Amino acid sequence: xxxxxxxxxxxxxxxxxALAQAVAEGAASAGAEVRLRRVAELAPADAIxxxxxxxxxxxxxxxxxVADLDDLVWADAYAFGTPSRFGxxxxxxxxxxxxxxxxxxxxxxxxxxxxxxxxxxNRHGGSEATILALSNVFYHWxxxxxPPGFTDASIFAAGGNPYGTAVTGGQGADDKALAAARFQxxxxxxxxxxxTGAPVGVAAGA
Numbered sequence: 001x002x003x004x005x006x007x008x009x010x011x012x013x014x015x016x017x018a019l020a021q022a023v024a025e026g027a028a029s030a031g032a033e034v035r036l037r038r039v040a041e042l043a044p045a046d047a048i049x050x051x052x053x054x055x056x057x058x059x060x061x062x063x064x065x066v067a068d069l070d071d072l073v074w075a076d077a078y079a080f081g082t083p084s085r086f087g088x089x090x091x092x093x094x095x096x097x098x099x100x101x102x103x104x105x106x107x108x109x110x111x112x113x114x115x116x117x118x119x120x121x122n123r124h125g126g127s128e129a130t131i132l133a134l135s136n137v138f139y140h141w142x143x144x145x146x147p148p149g150f151t152d153a154s155i156f157a158a159g160g161n162p163y164g165t166a167v168t169g170g171q172g173a174d175d176k177a178l179a180a181a182r183f184q185x186x187x188x189x190x191x192x193x194x195x196t197g198a199p200v201g202v203a204a205g206a
Contacts, residue, residue, distance in 0.1 A: 003192040005032040006071045009081030010039045010092040013053040015119040016081045018173040019181045023079045026185025037067035039096040067096055077113035077192035084118050087126030088133045110142035113192040119167040127166035146191045154179040
């Protein structure tokens with residue numbers, strides 16, 4: 001049995017993008033079919049052009065498909081990634097989520113595994129608050145939140161965030177953070193398998 005995982009994220013300069021790729025790799029390593037999707041950019045081009053790193057990342061990731069509501073219907077499990085914006089998700093990701101009201105009303109988002117990851121420039125810059133804010137959405141959807149918890153050595157090595165992988169600082173995601181993100185994606189896929197009724201311990205696709 002194979003589960004389908006949608007990794008949906010927003011990234012301006014590449015840190016959350018790197019985490020999203022690692023989460024997708026982790027889910028795929030557990031046998032999941034994965035869709036990696038970026039949400040649409042809302043900032044005007046002239047604002048992006050003022051930050052060379054932002055412009056470079058936007059151009060480098062232009063080929064990644066933009067998330068669509070059909071990705072939510074398709075998936076058995078979700079992983080959402082966003083930088084912290086004053087302790088809340090970025091407007092770009094929130095705008096995508098806000099479009100899902102019709103799916104929520106139909107019950108198409110319920111009973112699916114979900115997890116979240118983030119980044120913030122400062123150690124106390126709102127990483128945990130951002131993930132908890134996303135969790136409010138998941139409660140409304142009736143999704144099953146799958147945090148990494150303290151369930152693997154990679155979580156401790158990456159700084160010990162049980163809510164979801166979080167990167168601190170402006171240097172991007174290091175190897176420890178990427179390892180934690182891969183574990184988080186793997187864990188999400190394993191729980192998605194359980195929710196679909198697959199026997200525990202049986203690899204996806206077996």
